[in-house]
Amino acid sequence: MRNRTTTPYVLVLPAWIWLALFFVVPIAGMLSLSLTTGDVITGFQQTFEVGNYVTAVSTYWEQILRSLFYGACATLVCIAVGYPMAYWIAFRAGPHKSTYLLLILLPFFVSFVLRTISWRFLLADNGVLLGTLKSIGLAPADLQVLNSTPAVVLGLAYNFLPFMVLPIYAVLERMDPRMVEAAHDLYAGRIQAFVRVILPVSLPGVFAGVLMTFIPTSADYVNASVLGGTHNTMIGNVIQSQYLVNNNYPIAASITFVLMGLLLVGIFGYARALGTERVMEVHT
Amino acid sequence: MVTTSSSTEESAVAERDRTTDEVAAIGLARVVKSYRSGSETVRAVGGVDLEIARGEFFSLLGPSGCGKTTTMRMIAGFEEPTEGVVRLSGRDVTGVPANHRDVNMVFQSYALFPHMSVAANVAFGLERKRVPKAEVKSRVAAMLELVELGHRARHRPAQLSGGQQQRVALARALVNEPGALLLDEPLGALDLKLRQSMQVELKRIQREVGITFVYVTHDQGEALTMSDRVAVMNNGLVEQLGTPAEIYERPATRFVADFIGTSNLLTGTVAGSDTAGRHRIDLESGATALSTALPPGVATGSTVHLTVRPEKVRMGTEPPTAADAPDGPACSLRGTVTETVYMGASTHYQVALDGGVEISVFRQNSSDSTLVAERGAPVWVWWDPRHSYALPS
Numbered sequence: 021m022r023n024r025t026t027t028p029y030v031l032v033l034p035a036w037i038w039l040a041l042f043f044v045v046p047i048a049g050m051l052s053l054s055l056t057t058g059d060v061i062t063g064f065q066q067t068f069e070v071g072n073y074v075t076a077v078s079t080y081w082e083q084i085l086r087s088l089f090y091g092a093c094a095t096l097v098c099i100a101v102g103y104p105m106a107y108w109i110a111f112r113a114g115p116h117k118s119t120y121l122l123l124i125l126l127p128f129f130v131s132f133v134l135r136t137i138s139w140r141f142l143l144a145d146n147g148v149l150l151g152t153l154k155s156i157g158l159a160p161a162d163l164q165v166l167n168s169t170p171a172v173v174l175g176l177a178y179n180f181l182p183f184m185v186l187p188i189y190a191v192l193e194r195m196d197p198r199m200v201e202a203a204h205d206l207y208a209g210r211i212q213a214f215v216r217v218i219l220p221v222s223l224p225g226v227f228a229g230v231l232m233t234f235i236p237t238s239a240d241y242v243n244a245s246v247l248g249g250t251h252n253t254m255i256g257n258v259i260q261s262q263y264l265v266n267n268n269y270p271i272a273a274s275i276t277f278v279l280m281g282l283l284l285v286g287i288f289g290y291a292r293a294l295g296t297e298r299v300m301e302v303h304t
Numbered sequence: 305m306v307t308t309s310s311s312t313e314e315s316a317v318a319e320r321d322r323t324t325d326e327v328a329a330i331g332l333a334r335v336v337k338s339y340r341s342g343s344e345t346v347r348a349v350g351g352v353d354l355e356i357a358r359g360e361f362f363s364l365l366g367p368s369g370c371g372k373t374t375t376m377r378m379i380a381g382f383e384e385p386t387e388g389v390v391r392l393s394g395r396d397v398t399g400v401p402a403n404h405r406d407v408n409m410v411f412q413s414y415a416l417f418p419h420m421s422v423a424a425n426v427a428f429g430l431e432r433k434r435v436p437k438a439e440v441k442s443r444v445a446a447m448l449e450l451v452e453l454g455h456r457a458r459h460r461p462a463q464l465s466g467g468q469q470q471r472v473a474l475a476r477a478l479v480n481e482p483g484a485l486l487l488d489e490p491l492g493a494l495d496l497k498l499r500q501s502m503q504v505e506l507k508r509i510q511r512e513v514g515i516t517f518v519y520v521t522h523d524q525g526e527a528l529t530m531s532d533r534v535a536v537m538n539n540g541l542v543e544q545l546g547t548p549a550e551i552y553e554r555p556a557t558r559f560v561a562d563f564i565g566t567s568n569l570l571t572g573t574v575a576g577s578d579t580a581g582r583h584r585i586d587l588e589s590g591a592t593a594l595s596t597a598l599p600p601g602v603a604t605g606s607t608v609h610l611t612v613r614p615e616k617v618r619m620g621t622e623p624p625t626a627a628d629a630p631d632g633p634a635c636s637l638r639g640t641v642t643e644t645v646y647m648g649a650s651t652h653y654q655v656a657l658d659g660g661v662e663i664s665v666f667r668q669n670s671s672d673s674t675l676v677a678e679r680g681a682p683v684w685v686w687w688d689p690r691h692s693y694a695l696p697s
Contacts, residue, residue: 196413196415198411198412198413198415199415199416199417201380201382201402201409201411201415202409202411202415202416202417202476203417203428204381204382204401204402204403205380205381205382205402205403205407205408205409205429205477206403206408206428206429206432206476206477206480207403207404207429207432207433207480208403208428208432209403212432216417216428217417220419221417221418221419223419
């Protein structure tokens with residue numbers, strides 16, 4: 021009897037230890053680091069210097085806003101491209117569903133950085149894409165895509181598209197096809213059935229997809245540094261250079277917490293707006 | 305039928321009422337549905353003709369894979385027939401999509417919209433038909449009262465029990481006052497007690513609203529108790545069409561006899577007829593039985609299956625007297641009781657006839673009858689020739 025009541029706690033213990041060691045301890049360490057002063061040579065003193073946060077926001081608000089904007093744009097592109105993909109695989113791909121899912125996951129077999137670098141070749145001024153378009157006169161000869169905002173957003177959207185497709189697919193796949201038939205039976209045409217039934221029922225998948233793309237894209241620095249040039253730096257690039265180039269750990273840590281705080285506020289606001297019960301509800 | 309205003313809807317209703325007596329609510333003419341499965345073509349429905357009258361409670365009964373659900377889906381417009389014509393109130397609707405057909409469906413899985421309240425689910429069809437808001441509200445409220453769910457209008461489907469969800473599905477379809485209501489095994493997911501009370505409930509609602517019900521089921525009890533007429537389907541074809549009593553009392557084929565209730569089947573050869581119009585059938589066991597009905601096209605000398613329901617078989621430890629069996633001992637068969645099962649209201653016997661065939665006998669446990677025979681006892685069984693039917697082999 022005693023065993024039976026303690027077993028669940030014993031089983032969950034490794035997960036707790038893991039979380040404590042690799043999540044709680046680093047986060048606490050980072051929080052205390054963000055409230056220190058000093059430099060890497062003389063050492064950092066715990067002075068509870070809140071001014072670090074003021075400096076972080078006042079110096080880098082532009083990069084913070086740009087990151088959130090790029091993340092939002094990339095997420096919108098992912099919804100626009102990913103929803104039809106997920107819809108098509110769930111309802112139209114017939115017996116070949118797993119083939120198409122594999123195709124979506126296939127890019128993961130190549131390193132993230134390599135995939136991003138290969139976009140440099142695709143988007144080069146006279147590369148495969150622009151070169152062809154320019155030679156047949158569909159694009160002006162001086163058009164440049166690389167080192168621009170669209171290049172970064174495209175790169176982000178491309179890299180995180182599977183994280184949007186998969187959760188939407190999972191919801192659509194589980195949807196009872198009879199429910200769509202019921203909508204048609206109750207005089208809804210194709211558009212009405214989609215707008216009134218399929219889309220609202222698939223919202224939890226879209227919500228999960230948005231979380232899984234918006235958070236990592238806003239915090240990404242690889243795409244901005246590979247495809248963005250010097251004028252499109254994101255907050256990830258700032259954190260990276262403050263940590264590894266300037267060794268200004270307190271500022272780096274405070275920017276990290278500012279970003280984290282903004283994302284959390286954004287997510288809760290978003291869940292509120294969509295209606296939490298609707299989003300969190302598991303439809304069967 | 306999609307109508308854009310209530311006035312055209314009224315005229316549609318008037319049109320419907322005028323044609324009530326002459327035109328069947330649903331007509332299927334030589335309807336075939338075949339699927340491509342790899343290189344093979346599978347015939348799910350192999351040529352079905354049906355006329356379902358207005359206001360009728362009509363059941364499509366058969367085992368799974370018999371084509372009953374496909375037939376219903378062709379009426380609803382979810383599937384298009386490969387050949388043949390589907391008519392609703394006399395109008396050819398073959399090729400018309402489901403959202404333009406004046407029928408509504410109750411799905412086996414209910415298929416309720418999980419993100420909408422019960423009231424919004426029920427209002428869905430009326431809103432699509434652009435019925436004025438105030439009218440939608442009052443019709444939804446009235447329909448929820450009819451299915452006794454008025455107090456649940458604001459709940460989500462997931463908050464309701466299975467039986468309640470079932471009634472929401474029914475209300476959602478019925479509120480549109482369709483030309484016919486299609487029900488696809490609607491009680492399949494409910495437990496036995498609830499299923500029985502819902503059967504009574506469905507029948508009550510059908511009487512109250514007077515709408516044609518087409519009911520798909522594999523449960524023969526359900527089909528027999530609720531329906532005005534039943535079509536028994538097998539292998540994509542209608543095996544027999546008739547009232548529940550006709551289907552049960554006079555099964556037309558061996559399949560129907562087997563599928564509906566319990567039947568005793570005895571194989572024999574037609575030996576000839578007597579002056580009273582009864583046919584003598586020489587059974588394989590060597591005994592002779594009499595039957596009043598022969599299937600069309602069966603002549604003397606052909607092999608037939610004689611069928612008789614277990615509750616129609618009489619049994620005794622002595623050969624039947626002239627009073628017991630007016631047709632004399634020629635119609636009685638000797639056998640041995642191999643099993644007795646006491647069922648409360650009745651007792652079921654298994655009797656091995658001389659010659660090897662085993663038959664079932666049901667006896668009511670009425671006040672004056674006790675256990676007729678113990679296991680292993682020799683017995684005689686006989687029946688009125690009017691209760692046995694010869695089926696083609």
